[in-house]
Amino acid sequence: xxxxxxxxxxxxxxxxxxxxxxxxxxxxxxxxxxxxxxxxxxxxxxxxxxxxxxxxxxxxxxxxxxxxxxxxxxxxxxxxxxxxxxxxxxxxxxxxxxxxxxxxxxxxxxxxxxxxxxxxxxxxxxxxxxxxxxxxxxxxxxxxxxxxxxxxxxxxxxxxxxxxxxxxxxxxxxxxxxxxxxxxxxxxxxxxxxxxxxxxxxxxxxxxxxxxxxxxxxxxxxxxxxxxxxxxxxxxxxxxxxxxxxxxxxxxxxxxxxxxxxxxxxxxxxxxxxxxxxxxxxxxxxxxxxxxxxxxxxxxxxxxxxxxxxxxxxxxxxxxxxxxxxxxxxxxxxxxxxxxxxxxxxxxxxxxxxxxxxxxxxxxxxxxxxxxxxxxxxxxxxxxxxxxxxxxxxxxxxxxxxxxxxxxxxxxxxxxxxxxxxxxxxxxxxxxxxxxxxxxxxxxxxxxxxxxxxxxxxxxxxxxxxxxxxxxxxxxxxxxxxxxxxxxxxxxx
Amino acid sequence: xxxxxxxxxxxxxxxxxxxxxxxxxxxxxxxxxxxxxxxxxxxxxxxxxxxxxxxxxxxxxxxxxxxxxxxxxxxxxxxxxxxxxxxxxxxxxxxxxxxxxxxxxxxxxxxxxxxxxxxxxxxxxxxxxxxxxxxxxxxxxxxxxxxxxxxxxxxxxxxxxxxxxxxxxxxxxxxxxxxxxxxxxxxxxxxxxxxxxxxxxxxxxxxxxxx
Numbered sequence: 200x201x202x203x204x205x206x207x208x209x210x211x212x213x214x215x216x217x218x219x220x221x222x223x224x225x226x227x228x229x230x231x232x233x234x235x236x237x238x239x240x241x242x243x244x245x246x247x248x249x250x251x252x253x254x255x256x257x258x259x260x261x262x263x264x265x266x267x268x269x270x271x272x273x274x275x276x277x278x279x280x281x282x283x284x285x286x287x288x289x290x291x292x293x294x295x296x297x298x299x300x301x302x303x304x305x306x307x308x309x310x311x312x313x314x315x316x317x318x319x320x321x322x323x324x325x326x327x328x329x330x331x332x333x334x335x336x337x338x339x340x341x342x343x344x345x346x347x348x349x350x351x352x353x354x355x356x357x358x359x360x361x362x363x364x365x366x367x368x369x370x371x372x373x374x375x376x377x378x379x380x381x382x383x384x385x386x387x388x389x390x391x392x393x394x395x396x397x398x399x400x401x402x403x404x405x406x407x408x409x410x411x412x413x414x415x416x417x418x419x420x421x422x423x424x425x426x427x428x429x430x431x432x433x434x435x436x437x438x439x440x441x442x443x444x445x446x447x448x449x450x451x452x453x454x455x456x457x458x459x460x461x462x463x464x465x466x467x468x469x470x471x472x473x474x475x476x477x478x479x480x481x482x483x484x485x486x487x488x489x490x491x492x493x494x495x496x497x498x499x500x501x502x503x504x505x506x507x508x509x510x511x512x513x514x515x516x517x518x519x520x521x522x523x524x525x526x527x528x529x530x531x532x533x534x535x536x537x538x539x540x541x542x543x544x545x546x547x548x549x550x551x552x553x554x555x556x557x558x559x560x561x562x563x564x565x566x567x568x569x570x571x572x573x574x575x576x577x578x579x580x581x582x583x584x585x586x587x588x589x590x591x592x593x594x595x596x597x598x599x600x601x602x603x604x605x606x607x608x609x610x611x612x613x614x615x616x617x618x619x620x621x622x623x624x625x626x627x628x629x630x631x632x633x634x635x636x637x638x639x640x641x642x643x644x645x646x647x648x649x650x651x652x653x654x655x656x657x658x659x660x661x662x663x664x665x666x667x668x669x670x671x672x673x674x675x676x677x678x679x680x681x682x683x684x685x686x687x688x689x690x691x692x
Numbered sequence: 693x694x695x696x697x698x699x700x701x702x703x704x705x706x707x708x709x710x711x712x713x714x715x716x717x718x719x720x721x722x723x724x725x726x727x728x729x730x731x732x733x734x735x736x737x738x739x740x741x742x743x744x745x746x747x748x749x750x751x752x753x754x755x756x757x758x759x760x761x762x763x764x765x766x767x768x769x770x771x772x773x774x775x776x777x778x779x780x781x782x783x784x785x786x787x788x789x790x791x792x793x794x795x796x797x798x799x800x801x802x803x804x805x806x807x808x809x810x811x812x813x814x815x816x817x818x819x820x821x822x823x824x825x826x827x828x829x830x831x832x833x834x835x836x837x838x839x840x841x842x843x844x845x846x847x848x849x850x851x852x853x854x855x856x857x858x859x860x861x862x863x864x865x866x867x868x869x870x871x872x873x874x875x876x877x878x879x880x881x882x883x884x885x886x887x888x889x890x891x892x893x894x895x896x897x898x899x900x901x902x903x
Contacts, residue, residue, distance in 0.1 A: 245793065310843065310873040349843050356844055379844055420793045446753070447796050491751035494800055494890055566872065 215299075215589045218550035220509040226516035229454060229509075233461035234269045236417070241266035242466045246421040249428060249470050256473040265466075272465050275472035281518040283436050283479045283554075285343070286404040288371040288394060288666075294342055296481065296520035299552030301587070302342035303526065303545070303580045305335065306558035307362075307377050307410065309348040309568035313532075315654040320531075320567055323348030328362045330658050331560075332369025334570045337661040340580035343373040343408075347560050347568035360386045360681050364674055367394060369663045375438065375557070377410040380422050381429050384409060386681045388433055393673040394666065402434045408481065409437045415448040415463045424470055431471035431478035438522045438555075439467035440483025444496040445506070447489035453502065457509055460486050461517075468519075481554065482514045484522040490529075495564040499529035499540035507544075508551035515552070523548045526559030526576035533571050533647045537562065541572065542579050549583040574654045575646075578629045585625035596620075629653060696724060697732040700765065704737025705744075707757030709764040716765040726769045730779050734762045734769075735809050742808055746892060752800070759807035780811045782902040783833040787815030787824060789840045789848040797871060797891070798839035804891040805898060820848070821855035828856075828865055834902045837894065838884075840871040849874075850882040866901040870894060 221229070243263050244250055250260055259266040282297030294302050312323040315330075331347035346362040353361040359378040366374050367390060374391075378384040387407070388398070395401035411426040413419045430437030441463030443449045449456035464482045471478045487496055487503035497503065507523045514521035525548035530536040541559075548556040559576035562569045590596075601616040611617050629649050631638055638644075644652075666674075696719040703711040712734070719729050741758045744750040770778065786802050788795045795817050802812045813831050815823055824836055840846040849869050856862040866885040869878070879887035886901055888894035 308843075351843070355847060358843065414793050418793060451753075489752075491753055492748055494752055494797070 212592070213589055215587050216550060218508070218552075219512055220505060220551070221512040223516065226513045229457045229461060229513050230516060232454070232458040233465060234272055236458055236462045237267040237272055237465060238269050239266070240417060242417040242419060242463070244419045244424060244466070246419070246424045246428075249419070249421075249424040252428065252470055252473050256469070258469070267465070267469060272469055275465070275469040276517050276519065278472050278476045279468060279480050279519050280477060281520075283481060283520050284404075285373045285408060285436065286406045287373055288367075288406050288664075290395060290400065290404040290406065292404060294373055294555075296554035299515070300554060301549050301552060301556060302554065303548075303556045303559050303576070304341050304343040304375070305331070305345045305347050305560035305568070305573050306524075306527070306565070307345045307347070307349075307375075309561065309566060311563070311567040312348040313562060313567050313569040313571065315570050315651060315658065320563075322351045323568065324352040325350040325361050325365055328365035329369050330570060331568075332366040333661050333663055334573060334654065334657050335366075335372055336370035336663040337657045338574065338577040340577045340584065341372070341559065341573065343375055343555075344370045345375050345557065345560075346377075347570060347573070354682060354685050356685050357383065357386075357678075357681050359383045360390075360678060363387045363390060364678055367391070367674065368666055368671065371664050373406045373408065375408045375410055375555070377412075378426065381425055382684065383681070384426060384429050384433075386677050388435060390674045390677050393670055393677070398433075405435055405479075407435065409435055410483075411437060411439055411467065412483070412485075413439065413441045413463050413467060415441045415443050416459050417463060417466070419463070419466055424467060427467040427471050427480075428474050431474040431480075434475065434478065436479035436481060437467075437471065438481040438483050439464055439471075440485055440522060442485040442496070444486070445488045445502065446491060447494075447496070451488075453506055453509065456486060456506060457513060460484075460506075460510055461513055481520045481522045482510075482517070484510075484557070485524055486510055487524075495529065497529055498524075498527040498558065498561050498564050499536070499544075501543065503527075504544045504547035507553065508547050511548075511551040511553040520554040522555045522557060523551065523553030524558045525549075525556045526572070526579065527561035527565070528572065529562075529564045531563050531567070533562075533569070533575065533650060537572060538575070538646070541576055542582075545576060545579045546583050546586070549580075549587055570658075571647075571650050571654045574657070575629065575650050578627065581628075582625055582630075696722070696729070697736065700729070700733030701737035701740065704734055704758050704762045704765070705740050707754060707761050709757075709761040712761045712765045713768060716768045720768065720772065726772045727776060727779060729769055730766065734765045735779070738762050738807050738809065742892075742895070752891075755807060756803055759803055762807065778811075779809070781809035782835065782898065783811045783813065783831060784835045784837055784898055785813045785815060785824065785827045785831055785833040786837040787819030787827075787839065788817040789838050789845050789852065790818055790820040791848060792840050792842055792845035793817045794841035794871075795839070797841070798837070800891040801837060801839070801870065801888075801894045804895050808895045808899070810895075810898060821852040824852050825855060825859060825861070828861055833865060835866045835868055835898050837868045837870065837898075839869075840874065843873045846871065846873050846878070849884070853883050868894065868897055868901070 254260040285294035335344035392398040409430045413423045443460040445456040449459040486506040511521045525544035528537040528540040560573040868886040869884045888897045
C-alpha cells in the first residue's frame with residue numbers, strides 16, 4: 200500500500216540539512232564593501248608584471264598602489280567559471296567544485312611535523328612528504344593531497360619542487376600545490392604534464408591546482424600575484440588565498456575581515472582574468488581571529504568556522520568555488536582539544552558547502568602538520584558526510600507498512616526492511632563503541648593510541664599505484680634540471 | 693609632588709591617553725622633574741601592564757592602548773629633557789628581512805618593546821643586510837631584531853650576520869631573530885644571540901641581552 204503522492208502541492212524537500220551564516224543581502228553588502236575598498240583604497244602590488252597588466256586593463260595605478268574601478272572587478276567576477284572540475288592522476292574527473300559540493304583534504308607548508316612513529320615534533324623531510332602522499336592516497340574521505348610540511352632536507356628554494364615530486368609519485372589523488380615562484384611553478388607544471396601526457400591533456404583534465412597566498416591587508420607580493428598570473432596564463436586552476444586574521448591584518452569585526460578577504464582575493468582574480476578571461480579561480484580562504492593573548496592566528500577558534508562559512512556564502516553569491524578551512528587545531532598534541540576543534544570546524548565547513556576544505560592536518564596554529572590528525576579527521580569527515588546526507592522522506596523510508604507489520608511492542612531487528620537499510624548508518628573505524636569488556640580485551644586503547652596505530656599501519660602497508668618508469672624518469676629529469684639551475688644561481692651570486 | 697605619579701600610572705594602565713596628557717601637563721606645571729614623571733609615572737604604569745599581560749590578565753589590544761597613552765605623556769615631557777638623556781631601556785633596530793613582506797609580528801614586537809621603555813627604530817619590510825648595516829652605523833643600537841615568515845627568506849638572516857662579521861660590527865650589537873619558521877636551534881645555527889617565540893618574550897630577551 201502506498202500513500203498517494205499525487206495530492207500534494209508546493210512540496211519541498213531538504214535533501215541535506217540547511218545552513219547559512221549570511222543572507223543574500225548580507226553577502227551582497229560584504230561584496231559591495233570589498234568593491235568599495237578596491238575602488239577607494241585599492242591595493243599595494245609589488246610586481247611590475249602585475250602593475251602593467253592592471254594599468255593596461257584600466258585600473259588606476261599610482262606607483263605601487265592600484266585602485267580598481269568596480270566595473271572592472273565585476274567583469275572579472277562574471278568571467279570566472281562558476282565550476283571547476285579537478286581530475287585524479289589518471290585524468291578521471293573526480294572533484295566537481297560546483298554548487299555546494301564539499302571535498303576535504305590537508306594543508307601545506309607546515310614548518311614542523313609530528314612524527315607518527317616517535318611522537319617527536321621535528322623538521323619535515325622529503326620522506327615525510329612521501330608518507331603524506333601515501334596517507335592521503337589511502338584515506339577514503341580525503342579527496343586530494345597536499346604536502347603536510349615543507350621538506351627541509353632538500354635544497355631550500357626547491358622544497359616545493361621536491362614536495363610535489365614526492366606527492367606525485369605516491370598518490371593518484373588530485374594534488375593542490377604551492378610554489379616559491381614562477382620557475383618552480385614551471386617545474387611543477389612540467390612534471391604534472393609528463394604524467395598527464397602533455398600540457399594540453401593537463402589543461403583539459405587538470406589533476407593539479409596551484410596555490411598562492413597574498414599578504415593582507417591589501418598587499419600583494421611579487422611572487423603571490425605573479426603566481427596567480429602564471430596559473431591563468433598556463434590555464435591551470437589556481438586558489439588565491441589571502442590569510443586574513445581579524446584584529447591583526449583585518450578589522451576586529453567579522454564583517455570587516457570578510458571585506459578584506461574578498462577584496463584581496465579579487466585583486467588576484469582581476470589580474471588573472473585580465474590575462475585570460477575565463478581562467479579558473481578558486482576563492483581562498485584562510486580566515487580566523489588573532490588570539491589577543493598569544494598573538495597566534497588561531498586555527499581552533501570558533502570564529503574560524505563562522506568566518507569561513509560566511510565567506511563561503513559570499514563565494515556562492517559571487518558564483519565562484521570556495522577554498523575553506525577545517526579539521527585543524529591549536530593543540531600541540533593529539534588530545535581532547537584537537538578533537539573538539541577539528542570536529543567543530545569540519546562540521547561547520549561541511550554544512551556551509553565549501554568546495555574544498557583544507558588543513559585537515561594542521562596542529563599548533565598551523566606550525567605543525569600531523570598525519571595522525573589527518574587520520575582522525577578522515578573519521579570525523581565520515582561522520583559529517585553522513586549528517587550532510589540528511590534524512591530521506593518517502594514511502595519506503597516512512598515505512599508505515601513495516602510499522603503496521605511489526606505492531607505495538609514488537610521489534611524491527613528481523614525485518615527485511617531493516618536489512619535493506621541499517622547499512623545507511625554511518626559505521627566508525629576509529630570511534631570506539633565497544634562495550635566495556637570488549638574495549639578492555641582489545642587493550643583498553645585510547646582514541647589517540649588507535650589513531651597512531653592506524654596511521655602507522657597505513658604507512659607500513661598501503662601501496663599507492665606506481666607511475667610508469669618512463670614517467671618517473673621524466674619527473675626526475677625536471678627535478679635534476681631545477682637543482683642545476685639553483686646551483687648555478689648560487690655560483691653566480 | 694608625587695601625588696601625580698600614582699594617578700599617571702593608573703591612567704597608563706587604563707589606556708586613557710587624554711587623562712595621561714592632562715596629568716602630565718599638571719605635573720609639569722607644578723614643577724615636577726620630567727625624568728621623574730617618566731620613571732615614576734609613565735614607565736611605572738607600563739611595567740604593571742607588562743606584568744599583567746604576561747599572566748594573561750591583559751590582552752594585546754589593551755597593552756597597545758596603554759602604550760599609546762604612555763607615549764601621549766612622553767611627547768609632552770620629551771622637549772623638556774634638553775641636555776638630559778631620555779630614559780630608555782635600550783635601543784633596538786627591527787626589520788623584516790630581504791624578500792619578505794610580512795610584518796605584523798615584527799610590528800607587534802616593536803610596540804611591545806616601546807611599551808617596555810625601549811627606543812625602537814623600525815626598518816620596515818624587505819630589509820637586506822646593507823640596510824641593517826647602515827642602521828647600526830647611524831643609530832648605534834644595542835640589539836637588532838630580524839624577522840621572517842618564510843622558510844626561504846629566513847636564510848637571509850644568516851647573510852646579515854655574516855655581513856656584520858665582515859664589517860667588524862658583530863661584537864658591537866646583539867642579534868635576535870624571530871618569525872613563524874624560526875626556532876632556537878636555527879638561531880644558534882646561524883650564530884644569532886637569541887630567539888623569542890612571541891612579542892612578549894622578545895621584550896624579556898632584549899632586557900636580558902642588554903642587562
